[in-house]
Amino acid sequence: MRVALGLSYNGLAYQGWQSQLSGQTVQDRLEAALGAFTAQRVSTLCAGRTDAGVHALMQVVHFDTHRERSPHAWIRGTNAHLPRDIAVQWAVLTTAAFHCRACATARRYAYVLLESPVRPSVEAGRVGWSFRPLDQAAMQHASTYLLGEHDFTSFRAAQCQALSPVKTMLDIRLSRQGSYWRIEFEATAFLHHMIRNIMGCLVQIGQGKKQPEWMAEVLAARDRRAAAPTFSPDGLYFLGPRYAPEWAMPDRTPSYDGLP
Numbered sequence: 001m002r003v004a005l006g007l008s009y010n011g012l013a014y015q016g017w018q019s020q021l022s023g024q025t026v027q028d029r030l031e032a033a034l035g036a037f038t039a040q041r042v043s044t045l046c047a048g049r050t051d052a053g054v055h056a057l058m059q060v061v062h063f064d065t066h067r068e069r070s071p072h073a074w075i076r077g078t079n080a081h082l083p084r085d086i087a088v089q090w091a092v093l094t095t096a097a098f099h100c101r102a103c104a105t106a107r108r109y110a111y112v113l114l115e116s117p118v119r120p121s122v123e124a125g126r127v128g129w130s131f132r133p134l135d136q137a138a139m140q141h142a143s144t145y146l147l148g149e150h151d152f153t154s155f156r157a158a159q160c161q162a163l164s165p166v167k168t169m170l171d172i173r174l175s176r177q178g179s180y181w182r183i184e185f186e187a188t189a190f191l192h193h194m195i196r197n198i199m200g201c202l203v204q205i206g207q208g209k210k211q212p213e214w215m216a217e218v219l220a221a222r223d224r225r226a227a228a229p230t231f232s233p234d235g236l237y238f239l240g241p242r243y244a245p246e247w248a249m250p251d252r253t254p255s256y257d258g259l260p
Contacts, residue, residue, distance in 0.1 A: 001066070003074060004092045004100060006240070007059040008253055010085040011233075012125045017049045017059070026050070026086060030061065033081035038067045047100045047241040048107050048190070053125065053233035058089065058240030058253045062100040089253040104241035106170060106186055109195050112235040112259055113181040113203075126259075127180070128199070128235035134181065134206035136174060141212035142205045143172040143183075145219060146198065152191055153222040155201075157230070160192035165222075167191065182259075184239070193230055200228030 009026050019027045027044060034042035047060040069077065074091035082088070113128040114120050120127050146169045153165040171186040183202065185195055201218055204210045218227045237259055243249045 001068065002062055002064050002094050002096050002098060004060060004062045004094050004098060004249060005074065005078070005088050006090040006250055006253060007061060008057050008087055008089050008255060009055065009059065010126070011050060011053050011055045013083075013085060014052065016052045016054070017046055017056075026056075026059075029083060029086055030078075033078050034063065036081040037077040038065060040065070040067065045100055047104050048238055050236075050238050051193075051233055054236045054238065055126070056238040056240075057255050057259065058250070059238055060100045060104075060241055060249065062094070062098060064096070089255075090250050092249060094247065098247055100241070103243055103247060105244060106188055106242040107190060108184065108186045108239035108242070109190070110185070110237045110239055110259065111181075111183045111195060111199050111231075112237065113183070113199075114235075115179050115181060125234050128232050130203055130207065132207040134203070135208065136176060136206070138208070138212050139183075139202050139206040140174050142202060142215040143174065145212075145216040146172060150219055151222050152194055152219070154218045154224055154227045155194045155197040156191040156224060157193035157197070158224065162189070162191050165191060167194075186242075195236060196231045196233060197224075197227050199231040203231065204228050 014026050015022060015024050017026045019025055031042055031044055042063050044061045044063045050056055071091040071093060075088045078088045113130055115130050115134050117131050119129055149168040151165050152167055156165050168188045173184045175182050201215055205212055
């Protein structure tokens with residue numbers, strides 16, 4: 001039996017998603033919980049790996065097991081063994097044809113940013129921060145240069161393992177509520193640190209340090225040195241992948257619209 005889970009987590013206490021010898025990753029904690037619930041070793045695959053300090057509202061994983069449980073039982077039983085900052089939100093019993101990564105048609109992220117002269121306190125680790133005012137029109141204009149298929153080498157981390165830097169950015173949306181900004185990104189796939197590097201550029205443009213046209217210049221340079229420094233991971237949230245309707249996977253979790 002193949003089981004798909006939708007997982008949410010606060011990434012502050014973890015060294016990212018992918019398993020490490022330290023055991024201090026989200027994958028390590030999830031597999032330990034599944035092992036305790038099923039009394040067997042369980043190996044998981046995820047839809048999109050997240051870095052240290054990055055959060056997820058709908059990380060999708062799948063695994064194979066001989067244990068037969070209802071979707072409700074998978075949720076409650078796994079959560080009983082997870083720490084309080086990781087929770088299974090949904091479970092779907094599927095077939096071996098489903099692959100959480102290969103079947104995804106797109107992936108979505110959001111970056112939540114606090115605009116304030118004073119650094120965040122209660123929201124520390126859950127929002128990025130700009131102490132200077134931001135110009136929404138300038139940032140929106142700059143983001144249009146990133147839409148469509150491009151070589152995103154200028155926004156790619158040196159350690160990125162993707163076979164190609166060419167990705168298709170499907171949508172970028174900026175919104176503001178009070179002092180909080182929410183920038184949503186949707187693309188066929190993302191490079192390592194791609195969003196954080198784009199955010200570094202957007203913030204410089206929003207603060208008036210660069211003109212919106214600078215984004216096009218950075219993109220065309222195909223050189224990481226042309227872009228702004230990598231922005232903080234604090235406000236980055238993996239919103240989840242998109243799948244074709246035939247897989248009957250949820251499109252979002254209850255917390256999707258409620259962050260930070």
